[in-house]
Amino acid sequence: ATPKRKLGVALVGLGYYSRDLLAPALQLTEHCELRGIVTGSPEKIPVWQEKYGIKDANVYHYGNMHRLANNPDIDVIYIVVPTGLHMKYSVIAANAGKHVWCEKPMAMSVQECQTIIDACRKNKVKLSVGYRMxxxxxxxxxxxxxxxxxxxxxxxxxxxxxxxxxxxxxxxxxxxxxxxxxxxxxxxxxxxxxxxxxxxxxxxxxxxxxxxxxxxxxxxxxxxxxxxxxxxxxxxxxxxxxxxxxxxxxxxxxxxxxxxxxxxxxxxxxxxxxxxxxxxxxxANQQAAQMDNDAQAILNGTAVKVPGEEGMRxxxxxxxxxxxxxxxxxxxx
Ligand code: NDP
Structure with a gap:
Protein backbone atom coordinates (compact mmCIF):
# COMPACT_ATOMS: atom_id res chain seq x y z
CA ALA A 1 0.00 0.00 0.00
CA THR A 2 1.18 3.52 -0.67
CA PRO A 3 2.03 5.31 2.56
CA LYS A 4 -0.50 7.91 3.60
CA ARG A 5 0.56 11.45 2.81
CA LYS A 6 1.35 13.50 5.90
CA LEU A 7 0.98 17.24 5.92
CA GLY A 8 4.11 19.27 6.62
CA VAL A 9 3.50 21.81 9.38
CA ALA A 10 5.58 24.92 10.09
CA LEU A 11 5.23 26.47 13.55
CA VAL A 12 5.47 30.26 13.69
CA GLY A 13 6.68 31.50 17.09
CA LEU A 14 8.59 29.05 19.24
CA GLY A 15 7.37 30.12 22.66
CA TYR A 16 5.77 28.17 25.47
CA TYR A 17 2.82 26.71 23.59
CA SER A 18 4.81 25.64 20.53
CA ARG A 19 7.68 24.26 22.57
CA ASP A 20 5.84 22.48 25.39
CA LEU A 21 2.58 21.45 23.76
CA LEU A 22 2.34 21.66 19.96
CA ALA A 23 5.74 20.30 18.92
CA PRO A 24 5.46 17.26 21.24
CA ALA A 25 1.84 16.73 20.11
CA LEU A 26 2.88 16.84 16.46
CA GLN A 27 5.03 13.77 17.15
CA LEU A 28 1.84 11.93 18.15
CA THR A 29 -0.24 12.86 15.10
CA GLU A 30 -1.11 10.47 12.31
CA HIS A 31 -1.52 13.01 9.54
CA CYS A 32 0.99 15.77 10.36
CA GLU A 33 4.72 16.19 10.53
CA LEU A 34 6.64 19.08 12.09
CA ARG A 35 8.84 20.13 9.17
CA GLY A 36 9.40 23.85 9.50
CA ILE A 37 9.95 26.67 11.98
CA VAL A 38 9.63 30.45 11.81
CA THR A 39 11.39 32.24 14.64
CA GLY A 40 12.92 35.57 15.55
CA SER A 41 15.27 33.93 18.05
CA PRO A 42 18.38 32.51 16.33
CA GLU A 43 19.42 30.66 19.49
CA LYS A 44 16.31 28.47 19.27
CA ILE A 45 17.15 27.22 15.77
CA PRO A 46 19.83 24.58 16.56
CA VAL A 47 17.83 23.29 19.52
CA TRP A 48 14.73 22.75 17.38
CA GLN A 49 16.65 21.42 14.39
CA GLU A 50 18.37 18.83 16.52
CA LYS A 51 15.29 17.82 18.48
CA TYR A 52 12.95 17.52 15.51
CA GLY A 53 15.28 16.94 12.55
CA ILE A 54 14.26 20.14 10.77
CA LYS A 55 16.17 20.84 7.53
CA ASP A 56 18.09 24.10 7.07
CA ALA A 57 15.88 24.89 4.09
CA ASN A 58 12.78 24.80 6.34
CA VAL A 59 14.01 27.38 8.85
CA TYR A 60 12.62 30.90 8.44
CA HIS A 61 12.41 34.21 10.27
CA TYR A 62 9.52 36.68 10.27
CA GLY A 63 11.09 38.75 7.52
CA ASN A 64 11.39 35.92 5.00
CA MET A 65 8.49 33.64 5.88
CA HIS A 66 6.62 34.72 2.74
CA ARG A 67 9.16 32.54 0.93
CA LEU A 68 7.36 29.50 2.34
CA ALA A 69 5.33 29.96 -0.84
CA ASN A 70 8.14 28.18 -2.68
CA ASN A 71 8.54 25.34 -0.20
CA PRO A 72 6.66 22.16 -1.14
CA ASP A 73 7.58 20.51 2.20
CA ILE A 74 5.17 22.77 4.04
CA ASP A 75 1.39 22.45 3.70
CA VAL A 76 0.22 24.22 6.86
CA ILE A 77 1.51 27.29 8.71
CA TYR A 78 0.50 27.35 12.38
CA ILE A 79 0.50 30.85 13.92
CA VAL A 80 1.53 30.67 17.59
CA VAL A 81 2.78 34.22 18.20
CA PRO A 82 1.22 36.75 20.62
CA THR A 83 -2.41 37.45 19.81
CA GLY A 84 -1.74 41.01 18.63
CA LEU A 85 0.35 39.53 15.79
CA HIS A 86 -2.04 36.76 14.65
CA MET A 87 -3.51 38.78 11.81
CA LYS A 88 -0.19 39.90 10.40
CA TYR A 89 1.33 36.44 10.18
CA SER A 90 -1.89 34.63 9.26
CA VAL A 91 -2.22 36.88 6.22
CA ILE A 92 1.41 36.26 5.23
CA ALA A 93 0.79 32.51 5.59
CA ALA A 94 -2.39 32.60 3.50
CA ASN A 95 -0.69 34.70 0.82
CA ALA A 96 2.07 32.08 0.70
CA GLY A 97 -0.68 29.70 -0.42
CA LYS A 98 -0.49 27.55 2.71
CA HIS A 99 -3.34 26.38 4.93
CA VAL A 100 -3.53 28.45 8.11
CA TRP A 101 -3.99 27.29 11.68
CA CYS A 102 -4.29 30.29 13.98
CA GLU A 103 -4.12 30.11 17.76
CA LYS A 104 -6.83 31.47 20.04
CA PRO A 105 -7.94 34.18 20.58
CA MET A 106 -8.16 34.60 16.82
CA ALA A 107 -7.19 38.30 16.68
CA MET A 108 -7.73 41.66 18.34
CA SER A 109 -10.88 42.83 16.55
CA VAL A 110 -13.67 41.59 14.29
CA GLN A 111 -12.03 43.51 11.43
CA GLU A 112 -8.74 41.68 11.99
CA CYS A 113 -10.55 38.33 12.04
CA GLN A 114 -12.36 39.23 8.83
CA THR A 115 -9.04 40.16 7.21
CA ILE A 116 -7.67 36.69 8.03
CA ILE A 117 -10.84 35.00 6.73
CA ASP A 118 -10.70 37.04 3.52
CA ALA A 119 -6.99 36.29 2.94
CA CYS A 120 -7.63 32.55 3.32
CA ARG A 121 -10.67 32.67 1.04
CA LYS A 122 -8.79 34.64 -1.63
CA ASN A 123 -5.91 32.17 -1.57
CA LYS A 124 -8.25 29.15 -1.44
CA VAL A 125 -6.65 27.76 1.71
CA LYS A 126 -8.34 26.37 4.80
CA LEU A 127 -8.38 28.25 8.09
CA SER A 128 -8.78 26.65 11.52
CA VAL A 129 -8.71 28.38 14.90
CA GLY A 130 -6.86 26.57 17.71
CA TYR A 131 -9.88 25.92 19.93
CA ARG A 132 -8.70 22.58 21.25
CA MET A 133 -11.80 22.05 23.44
CA ALA A 284 -4.64 10.84 24.74
CA ASN A 285 -3.64 14.30 23.53
CA GLN A 286 -5.97 17.19 22.72
CA GLN A 287 -3.54 19.06 20.50
CA ALA A 288 -2.73 15.93 18.48
CA ALA A 289 -6.46 15.27 18.01
CA GLN A 290 -7.04 18.88 16.98
CA MET A 291 -4.21 18.87 14.45
CA ASP A 292 -5.20 15.46 13.04
CA ASN A 293 -8.82 16.60 12.64
CA ASP A 294 -7.70 19.79 10.94
CA ALA A 295 -5.28 17.85 8.73
CA GLN A 296 -7.99 15.41 7.68
CA ALA A 297 -10.23 18.30 6.64
CA ILE A 298 -7.41 19.45 4.36
CA LEU A 299 -6.57 15.98 3.03
CA ASN A 300 -10.23 15.06 2.43
CA GLY A 301 -11.42 18.48 1.31
CA THR A 302 -14.06 18.60 4.07
CA ALA A 303 -15.13 21.42 6.39
CA VAL A 304 -12.92 22.25 9.36
CA LYS A 305 -14.42 21.91 12.85
CA VAL A 306 -13.47 25.41 13.99
CA PRO A 307 -13.47 27.86 11.08
CA GLY A 308 -12.45 31.51 11.28
CA GLU A 309 -16.07 32.61 11.65
CA GLU A 310 -16.19 30.73 14.97
CA GLY A 311 -13.15 32.57 16.32
CA MET A 312 -14.56 35.85 15.03
CA ARG A 313 -17.89 35.41 16.89
P1 NDP B 1 4.99 32.96 24.51
O1 NDP B 1 5.18 34.35 24.94
O2 NDP B 1 5.53 31.86 25.36
O3 NDP B 1 5.59 32.74 23.05
C1 NDP B 1 5.26 33.57 21.97
C2 NDP B 1 6.36 33.47 20.91
O4 NDP B 1 5.98 34.28 19.81
C3 NDP B 1 7.72 33.98 21.36
O5 NDP B 1 8.49 33.02 22.02
C4 NDP B 1 8.34 34.37 20.04
O6 NDP B 1 8.88 33.22 19.40
C5 NDP B 1 7.16 34.79 19.19
N1 NDP B 1 7.06 36.24 19.02
C6 NDP B 1 7.08 36.89 17.84
N2 NDP B 1 6.98 38.20 18.02
C7 NDP B 1 6.90 38.42 19.34
C8 NDP B 1 6.78 39.58 20.14
N3 NDP B 1 6.72 40.81 19.60
N4 NDP B 1 6.73 39.43 21.47
C9 NDP B 1 6.78 38.23 22.03
N5 NDP B 1 6.89 37.08 21.32
C10 NDP B 1 6.95 37.17 19.99
O7 NDP B 1 3.41 32.78 24.29
P2 NDP B 1 2.57 31.42 24.18
O8 NDP B 1 3.33 30.41 23.42
O9 NDP B 1 2.06 31.07 25.52
O10 NDP B 1 1.30 31.91 23.33
C11 NDP B 1 1.36 32.07 21.93
C12 NDP B 1 -0.06 32.00 21.35
O11 NDP B 1 -0.61 30.74 21.65
C13 NDP B 1 -1.02 33.03 21.92
O12 NDP B 1 -1.91 33.48 20.92
C14 NDP B 1 -1.79 32.26 22.98
O13 NDP B 1 -3.09 32.77 23.22
C15 NDP B 1 -1.84 30.88 22.35
N6 NDP B 1 -1.94 29.82 23.35
C16 NDP B 1 -2.92 28.88 23.20
C17 NDP B 1 -3.06 27.87 24.11
C18 NDP B 1 -4.12 26.83 23.91
O14 NDP B 1 -4.36 26.04 24.82
N7 NDP B 1 -4.75 26.77 22.74
C19 NDP B 1 -2.20 27.77 25.29
C20 NDP B 1 -1.15 28.78 25.33
C21 NDP B 1 -1.06 29.77 24.40
P3 NDP B 1 10.30 33.27 18.64
O15 NDP B 1 11.29 33.62 19.72
O16 NDP B 1 10.43 31.90 18.13
O17 NDP B 1 10.18 34.30 17.59
Whole structure:
Protein backbone atom coordinates (compact mmCIF):
# COMPACT_ATOMS: atom_id res chain seq x y z
CA ALA A 1 0.00 0.00 0.00
CA THR A 2 1.18 3.52 -0.67
CA PRO A 3 2.03 5.31 2.56
CA LYS A 4 -0.50 7.91 3.60
CA ARG A 5 0.56 11.45 2.81
CA LYS A 6 1.35 13.50 5.90
CA LEU A 7 0.98 17.24 5.92
CA GLY A 8 4.11 19.27 6.62
CA VAL A 9 3.50 21.81 9.38
CA ALA A 10 5.58 24.92 10.09
CA LEU A 11 5.23 26.47 13.55
CA VAL A 12 5.47 30.26 13.69
CA GLY A 13 6.68 31.50 17.09
CA LEU A 14 8.59 29.05 19.24
CA GLY A 15 7.37 30.12 22.66
CA TYR A 16 5.77 28.17 25.47
CA TYR A 17 2.82 26.71 23.59
CA SER A 18 4.81 25.64 20.53
CA ARG A 19 7.68 24.26 22.57
CA ASP A 20 5.84 22.48 25.39
CA LEU A 21 2.58 21.45 23.76
CA LEU A 22 2.34 21.66 19.96
CA ALA A 23 5.74 20.30 18.92
CA PRO A 24 5.46 17.26 21.24
CA ALA A 25 1.84 16.73 20.11
CA LEU A 26 2.88 16.84 16.46
CA GLN A 27 5.03 13.77 17.15
CA LEU A 28 1.84 11.93 18.15
CA THR A 29 -0.24 12.86 15.10
CA GLU A 30 -1.11 10.47 12.31
CA HIS A 31 -1.52 13.01 9.54
CA CYS A 32 0.99 15.77 10.36
CA GLU A 33 4.72 16.19 10.53
CA LEU A 34 6.64 19.08 12.09
CA ARG A 35 8.84 20.13 9.17
CA GLY A 36 9.40 23.85 9.50
CA ILE A 37 9.95 26.67 11.98
CA VAL A 38 9.63 30.45 11.81
CA THR A 39 11.39 32.24 14.64
CA GLY A 40 12.92 35.57 15.55
CA SER A 41 15.27 33.93 18.05
CA PRO A 42 18.38 32.51 16.33
CA GLU A 43 19.42 30.66 19.49
CA LYS A 44 16.31 28.47 19.27
CA ILE A 45 17.15 27.22 15.77
CA PRO A 46 19.83 24.58 16.56
CA VAL A 47 17.83 23.29 19.52
CA TRP A 48 14.73 22.75 17.38
CA GLN A 49 16.65 21.42 14.39
CA GLU A 50 18.37 18.83 16.52
CA LYS A 51 15.29 17.82 18.48
CA TYR A 52 12.95 17.52 15.51
CA GLY A 53 15.28 16.94 12.55
CA ILE A 54 14.26 20.14 10.77
CA LYS A 55 16.17 20.84 7.53
CA ASP A 56 18.09 24.10 7.07
CA ALA A 57 15.88 24.89 4.09
CA ASN A 58 12.78 24.80 6.34
CA VAL A 59 14.01 27.38 8.85
CA TYR A 60 12.62 30.90 8.44
CA HIS A 61 12.41 34.21 10.27
CA TYR A 62 9.52 36.68 10.27
CA GLY A 63 11.09 38.75 7.52
CA ASN A 64 11.39 35.92 5.00
CA MET A 65 8.49 33.64 5.88
CA HIS A 66 6.62 34.72 2.74
CA ARG A 67 9.16 32.54 0.93
CA LEU A 68 7.36 29.50 2.34
CA ALA A 69 5.33 29.96 -0.84
CA ASN A 70 8.14 28.18 -2.68
CA ASN A 71 8.54 25.34 -0.20
CA PRO A 72 6.66 22.16 -1.14
CA ASP A 73 7.58 20.51 2.20
CA ILE A 74 5.17 22.77 4.04
CA ASP A 75 1.39 22.45 3.70
CA VAL A 76 0.22 24.22 6.86
CA ILE A 77 1.51 27.29 8.71
CA TYR A 78 0.50 27.35 12.38
CA ILE A 79 0.50 30.85 13.92
CA VAL A 80 1.53 30.67 17.59
CA VAL A 81 2.78 34.22 18.20
CA PRO A 82 1.22 36.75 20.62
CA THR A 83 -2.41 37.45 19.81
CA GLY A 84 -1.74 41.01 18.63
CA LEU A 85 0.35 39.53 15.79
CA HIS A 86 -2.04 36.76 14.65
CA MET A 87 -3.51 38.78 11.81
CA LYS A 88 -0.19 39.90 10.40
CA TYR A 89 1.33 36.44 10.18
CA SER A 90 -1.89 34.63 9.26
CA VAL A 91 -2.22 36.88 6.22
CA ILE A 92 1.41 36.26 5.23
CA ALA A 93 0.79 32.51 5.59
CA ALA A 94 -2.39 32.60 3.50
CA ASN A 95 -0.69 34.70 0.82
CA ALA A 96 2.07 32.08 0.70
CA GLY A 97 -0.68 29.70 -0.42
CA LYS A 98 -0.49 27.55 2.71
CA HIS A 99 -3.34 26.38 4.93
CA VAL A 100 -3.53 28.45 8.11
CA TRP A 101 -3.99 27.29 11.68
CA CYS A 102 -4.29 30.29 13.98
CA GLU A 103 -4.12 30.11 17.76
CA LYS A 104 -6.83 31.47 20.04
CA PRO A 105 -7.94 34.18 20.58
CA MET A 106 -8.16 34.60 16.82
CA ALA A 107 -7.19 38.30 16.68
CA MET A 108 -7.73 41.66 18.34
CA SER A 109 -10.88 42.83 16.55
CA VAL A 110 -13.67 41.59 14.29
CA GLN A 111 -12.03 43.51 11.43
CA GLU A 112 -8.74 41.68 11.99
CA CYS A 113 -10.55 38.33 12.04
CA GLN A 114 -12.36 39.23 8.83
CA THR A 115 -9.04 40.16 7.21
CA ILE A 116 -7.67 36.69 8.03
CA ILE A 117 -10.84 35.00 6.73
CA ASP A 118 -10.70 37.04 3.52
CA ALA A 119 -6.99 36.29 2.94
CA CYS A 120 -7.63 32.55 3.32
CA ARG A 121 -10.67 32.67 1.04
CA LYS A 122 -8.79 34.64 -1.63
CA ASN A 123 -5.91 32.17 -1.57
CA LYS A 124 -8.25 29.15 -1.44
CA VAL A 125 -6.65 27.76 1.71
CA LYS A 126 -8.34 26.37 4.80
CA LEU A 127 -8.38 28.25 8.09
CA SER A 128 -8.78 26.65 11.52
CA VAL A 129 -8.71 28.38 14.90
CA GLY A 130 -6.86 26.57 17.71
CA TYR A 131 -9.88 25.92 19.93
CA ARG A 132 -8.70 22.58 21.25
CA MET A 133 -11.80 22.05 23.44
CA UNK A 134 -14.02 21.55 20.41
CA UNK A 135 -11.90 18.48 19.58
CA UNK A 136 -12.26 17.04 23.11
CA UNK A 137 -14.84 14.23 23.44
CA UNK A 138 -16.55 15.24 26.72
CA UNK A 139 -16.86 18.79 25.42
CA UNK A 140 -18.43 17.30 22.30
CA UNK A 141 -21.01 15.54 24.50
CA UNK A 142 -21.96 18.91 25.99
CA UNK A 143 -22.25 20.31 22.47
CA UNK A 144 -24.56 17.41 21.51
CA UNK A 145 -26.70 17.97 24.63
CA UNK A 146 -27.30 21.52 23.43
CA UNK A 147 -29.00 19.97 20.39
CA UNK A 148 -30.73 16.94 21.95
CA UNK A 149 -31.67 18.61 25.27
CA UNK A 150 -31.77 15.42 27.40
CA UNK A 151 -32.51 17.44 30.56
CA UNK A 152 -35.15 19.68 29.04
CA UNK A 153 -34.98 23.39 28.30
CA UNK A 154 -31.66 25.08 29.05
CA UNK A 155 -31.96 27.77 31.72
CA UNK A 156 -28.60 29.03 33.00
CA UNK A 157 -24.98 28.37 32.13
CA UNK A 158 -22.02 28.99 34.40
CA UNK A 159 -18.68 29.22 32.55
CA UNK A 160 -15.44 29.93 34.40
CA UNK A 161 -12.00 29.96 32.80
CA UNK A 162 -9.49 31.43 35.21
CA UNK A 163 -6.17 30.80 36.82
CA UNK A 164 -4.54 32.36 39.84
CA UNK A 165 -1.35 33.73 38.29
CA UNK A 166 1.03 36.15 39.83
CA UNK A 167 1.46 38.22 36.74
CA UNK A 168 4.45 38.43 34.44
CA UNK A 169 7.09 41.08 33.83
CA UNK A 170 5.59 44.24 32.32
CA UNK A 171 7.44 43.65 29.03
CA UNK A 172 5.66 40.31 28.51
CA UNK A 173 2.93 40.53 25.86
CA UNK A 174 0.38 38.97 28.25
CA UNK A 175 0.62 42.18 30.33
CA UNK A 176 0.06 44.45 27.29
CA UNK A 177 -3.38 45.47 26.07
CA UNK A 178 -2.42 46.00 22.43
CA UNK A 179 -0.89 42.51 22.19
CA UNK A 180 -3.96 40.72 23.56
CA UNK A 181 -2.90 40.45 27.18
CA UNK A 182 -5.24 40.33 30.15
CA UNK A 183 -7.90 37.92 31.30
CA UNK A 184 -10.63 38.64 28.75
CA UNK A 185 -8.62 37.94 25.61
CA UNK A 186 -6.27 35.28 26.93
CA UNK A 187 -8.66 33.18 29.05
CA UNK A 188 -12.06 34.75 28.47
CA UNK A 189 -12.53 33.16 25.07
CA UNK A 190 -12.70 29.74 26.77
CA UNK A 191 -15.62 30.87 28.91
CA UNK A 192 -17.32 32.67 26.01
CA UNK A 193 -16.80 29.83 23.56
CA UNK A 194 -17.90 27.38 26.28
CA UNK A 195 -21.12 29.30 26.93
CA UNK A 196 -21.81 29.36 23.19
CA UNK A 197 -21.22 25.66 22.61
CA UNK A 198 -23.11 24.76 25.77
CA UNK A 199 -26.09 26.80 24.55
CA UNK A 200 -25.77 25.78 20.92
CA UNK A 201 -27.08 29.28 20.19
CA UNK A 202 -25.66 32.75 19.59
CA UNK A 203 -26.00 35.36 22.34
CA UNK A 204 -28.11 38.44 21.66
CA UNK A 205 -26.68 40.76 24.33
CA UNK A 206 -23.72 41.10 26.67
CA UNK A 207 -23.19 42.98 29.93
CA UNK A 208 -19.68 43.00 31.38
CA UNK A 209 -17.63 44.43 34.21
CA UNK A 210 -13.84 44.42 34.12
CA UNK A 211 -11.44 44.77 37.01
CA UNK A 212 -8.14 46.62 36.53
CA UNK A 213 -7.48 47.15 40.22
CA UNK A 214 -4.79 44.52 40.79
CA UNK A 215 -1.42 46.24 41.35
CA UNK A 216 0.44 43.82 39.09
CA UNK A 217 -1.95 44.22 36.18
CA UNK A 218 -1.99 47.90 35.38
CA UNK A 219 -2.63 47.88 31.69
CA UNK A 220 -4.84 44.82 31.36
CA UNK A 221 -7.91 43.41 33.09
CA UNK A 222 -7.15 40.89 35.82
CA UNK A 223 -10.75 39.67 35.95
CA UNK A 224 -13.78 40.12 33.73
CA UNK A 225 -17.35 39.01 34.40
CA UNK A 226 -19.82 38.74 31.54
CA UNK A 227 -23.51 37.98 31.36
CA UNK A 228 -24.53 36.66 27.97
CA UNK A 229 -28.21 36.64 27.07
CA UNK A 230 -29.21 33.93 24.62
CA UNK A 231 -32.51 33.33 22.86
CA UNK A 232 -35.12 31.27 24.78
CA UNK A 233 -34.26 33.23 27.94
CA UNK A 234 -31.03 31.29 28.52
CA UNK A 235 -28.52 33.28 30.59
CA UNK A 236 -24.81 32.52 30.79
CA UNK A 237 -22.71 33.90 33.62
CA UNK A 238 -19.07 33.87 32.60
CA UNK A 239 -16.03 34.71 34.65
CA UNK A 240 -12.45 34.89 33.53
CA UNK A 241 -9.44 35.85 35.59
CA UNK A 242 -5.69 35.70 35.76
CA UNK A 243 -5.59 36.26 39.53
CA UNK A 244 -8.25 33.83 40.79
CA UNK A 245 -8.67 30.24 39.74
CA UNK A 246 -11.67 28.42 38.28
CA UNK A 247 -12.23 25.93 35.50
CA UNK A 248 -15.81 24.74 34.98
CA UNK A 249 -18.81 24.74 32.72
CA UNK A 250 -22.22 23.96 34.20
CA UNK A 251 -25.57 23.87 32.44
CA UNK A 252 -28.77 24.03 34.48
CA UNK A 253 -31.86 22.75 32.71
CA UNK A 254 -35.56 22.42 33.50
CA UNK A 255 -35.16 18.71 34.38
CA UNK A 256 -31.56 18.41 35.59
CA UNK A 257 -28.05 19.66 35.06
CA UNK A 258 -24.64 18.64 33.72
CA UNK A 259 -21.17 20.01 34.07
CA UNK A 260 -17.53 19.73 33.11
CA UNK A 261 -14.82 20.44 35.66
CA UNK A 262 -12.21 21.09 34.54
CA UNK A 263 -13.64 22.44 31.29
CA UNK A 264 -10.45 23.60 29.57
CA UNK A 265 -7.39 21.83 30.98
CA UNK A 266 -4.97 20.10 28.63
CA UNK A 267 -5.76 16.77 30.33
CA UNK A 268 -8.57 15.27 32.33
CA UNK A 269 -11.55 17.27 31.11
CA UNK A 270 -14.46 15.42 32.70
CA UNK A 271 -17.85 15.86 34.19
CA UNK A 272 -21.17 14.40 35.24
CA UNK A 273 -24.90 14.79 34.93
CA UNK A 274 -27.64 15.20 37.55
CA UNK A 275 -28.70 11.57 37.02
CA UNK A 276 -25.22 10.23 37.68
CA UNK A 277 -23.79 9.77 34.18
CA UNK A 278 -20.04 10.23 33.97
CA UNK A 279 -18.67 12.36 31.16
CA UNK A 280 -15.25 10.79 31.23
CA UNK A 281 -14.21 9.77 27.74
CA UNK A 282 -10.45 9.56 27.45
CA UNK A 283 -8.38 11.45 24.92
CA ALA A 284 -4.64 10.84 24.74
CA ASN A 285 -3.64 14.30 23.53
CA GLN A 286 -5.97 17.19 22.72
CA GLN A 287 -3.54 19.06 20.50
CA ALA A 288 -2.73 15.93 18.48
CA ALA A 289 -6.46 15.27 18.01
CA GLN A 290 -7.04 18.88 16.98
CA MET A 291 -4.21 18.87 14.45
CA ASP A 292 -5.20 15.46 13.04
CA ASN A 293 -8.82 16.60 12.64
CA ASP A 294 -7.70 19.79 10.94
CA ALA A 295 -5.28 17.85 8.73
CA GLN A 296 -7.99 15.41 7.68
CA ALA A 297 -10.23 18.30 6.64
CA ILE A 298 -7.41 19.45 4.36
CA LEU A 299 -6.57 15.98 3.03
CA ASN A 300 -10.23 15.06 2.43
CA GLY A 301 -11.42 18.48 1.31
CA THR A 302 -14.06 18.60 4.07
CA ALA A 303 -15.13 21.42 6.39
CA VAL A 304 -12.92 22.25 9.36
CA LYS A 305 -14.42 21.91 12.85
CA VAL A 306 -13.47 25.41 13.99
CA PRO A 307 -13.47 27.86 11.08
CA GLY A 308 -12.45 31.51 11.28
CA GLU A 309 -16.07 32.61 11.65
CA GLU A 310 -16.19 30.73 14.97
CA GLY A 311 -13.15 32.57 16.32
CA MET A 312 -14.56 35.85 15.03
CA ARG A 313 -17.89 35.41 16.89
CA UNK A 314 -16.04 35.24 20.19
CA UNK A 315 -13.99 38.32 19.36
CA UNK A 316 -17.23 40.19 18.61
CA UNK A 317 -18.36 39.28 22.15
CA UNK A 318 -14.98 40.27 23.62
CA UNK A 319 -15.28 43.68 21.95
CA UNK A 320 -18.87 44.09 23.11
CA UNK A 321 -17.78 43.21 26.66
CA UNK A 322 -15.10 45.91 26.53
CA UNK A 323 -17.68 48.43 25.29
CA UNK A 324 -20.21 47.33 27.93
CA UNK A 325 -17.72 47.84 30.72
CA UNK A 326 -16.63 51.25 29.39
CA UNK A 327 -20.18 52.57 28.96
CA UNK A 328 -21.70 50.73 31.90
CA UNK A 329 -24.38 49.48 29.53
CA UNK A 330 -25.86 46.29 28.15
CA UNK A 331 -24.68 45.87 24.57
CA UNK A 332 -26.97 44.29 22.00
CA UNK A 333 -25.00 42.05 19.65
P1 NDP B 1 4.99 32.96 24.51
O1 NDP B 1 5.18 34.35 24.94
O2 NDP B 1 5.53 31.86 25.36
O3 NDP B 1 5.59 32.74 23.05
C1 NDP B 1 5.26 33.57 21.97
C2 NDP B 1 6.36 33.47 20.91
O4 NDP B 1 5.98 34.28 19.81
C3 NDP B 1 7.72 33.98 21.36
O5 NDP B 1 8.49 33.02 22.02
C4 NDP B 1 8.34 34.37 20.04
O6 NDP B 1 8.88 33.22 19.40
C5 NDP B 1 7.16 34.79 19.19
N1 NDP B 1 7.06 36.24 19.02
C6 NDP B 1 7.08 36.89 17.84
N2 NDP B 1 6.98 38.20 18.02
C7 NDP B 1 6.90 38.42 19.34
C8 NDP B 1 6.78 39.58 20.14
N3 NDP B 1 6.72 40.81 19.60
N4 NDP B 1 6.73 39.43 21.47
C9 NDP B 1 6.78 38.23 22.03
N5 NDP B 1 6.89 37.08 21.32
C10 NDP B 1 6.95 37.17 19.99
O7 NDP B 1 3.41 32.78 24.29
P2 NDP B 1 2.57 31.42 24.18
O8 NDP B 1 3.33 30.41 23.42
O9 NDP B 1 2.06 31.07 25.52
O10 NDP B 1 1.30 31.91 23.33
C11 NDP B 1 1.36 32.07 21.93
C12 NDP B 1 -0.06 32.00 21.35
O11 NDP B 1 -0.61 30.74 21.65
C13 NDP B 1 -1.02 33.03 21.92
O12 NDP B 1 -1.91 33.48 20.92
C14 NDP B 1 -1.79 32.26 22.98
O13 NDP B 1 -3.09 32.77 23.22
C15 NDP B 1 -1.84 30.88 22.35
N6 NDP B 1 -1.94 29.82 23.35
C16 NDP B 1 -2.92 28.88 23.20
C17 NDP B 1 -3.06 27.87 24.11
C18 NDP B 1 -4.12 26.83 23.91
O14 NDP B 1 -4.36 26.04 24.82
N7 NDP B 1 -4.75 26.77 22.74
C19 NDP B 1 -2.20 27.77 25.29
C20 NDP B 1 -1.15 28.78 25.33
C21 NDP B 1 -1.06 29.77 24.40
P3 NDP B 1 10.30 33.27 18.64
O15 NDP B 1 11.29 33.62 19.72
O16 NDP B 1 10.43 31.90 18.13
O17 NDP B 1 10.18 34.30 17.59
Missing amino acids: QHEPNTQTIMQYAQSRPYGALQTIDAVAAYAGNGLPADNWRMQADMGGGALYDMGVYAINGARYAAGLEPVAVTATRDFSHPKFEEVDNTTRLTLEFPEGIIANCRTSVVESGNRLRVNCADGWYRLAPMQSYNGVQGETSDGKKLDKFI DIAIVRAAIESDKKGERIVL
